[in-house]
Amino acid sequence: MSARKQAVLDAIDAANTQDPNLDDGQPVELLYGQRMSAELDRLFPDASDVLQIAARGQHVERWKLARSEYPEGRAGYLAWRKAQGVHHAEVVMAMMEQAGYGADEIEAAGRMLRKQGIKRDDDVQALEDVICFVFLKWYFGPFAAKHSAEKIQSIVEKTARKMSAEGRARVLSEFDLPEHLASAFET
Structure with a gap:
């Protein structure tokens, strides 16, 4: 594993250890990120570094945008989900930049986390x-x-x-x- 990928994965995990919500004694989003990485490794063992980072960062700092801060109903839910995707992308992209990734790789991770290109981008x-x-x-x-x-x-x-x-x-x-x-x- 490259040092820069490890640095980003470690940064995501460090952020997610701050999740105040616990599941079986572990921060919920830390556990979710680990599950995402394990499932990605199983389903797509040849995944690129960028996809591996996006999978681990899928819910980075998710607790910071509370669903209760958005209106009830489907429209509010969709607005919250979109805001989550933008937040996850911004956080992960900043971590990737700090670790020395190039602009193309950083933007690719952002697209994945914002789900831009679903059904069109592998x-x-x-x-x-x-x-x-x-x-x-x-x-x-x-x-x-x-x-x-x-x-x-x-x-x-x-x-x-x-x-x-x-x-x-x-x-x-x-x-x-x-x-x-x-x-x-x-x-």
């Missing part, structure tokens, strides 16, 4: 597939336990739509989903 799509796998593997069960069957179905369908055909096929081969949920991933 790296942006790879990041989105990893995000969806991490959600399904680590967060879907607790989410499903708190929501109605209709909400669960809607979220699964939205998740599937964001994924590549290859990602959806892997979901079907790796997860034992009930037929009504699995059908969302069928191509």
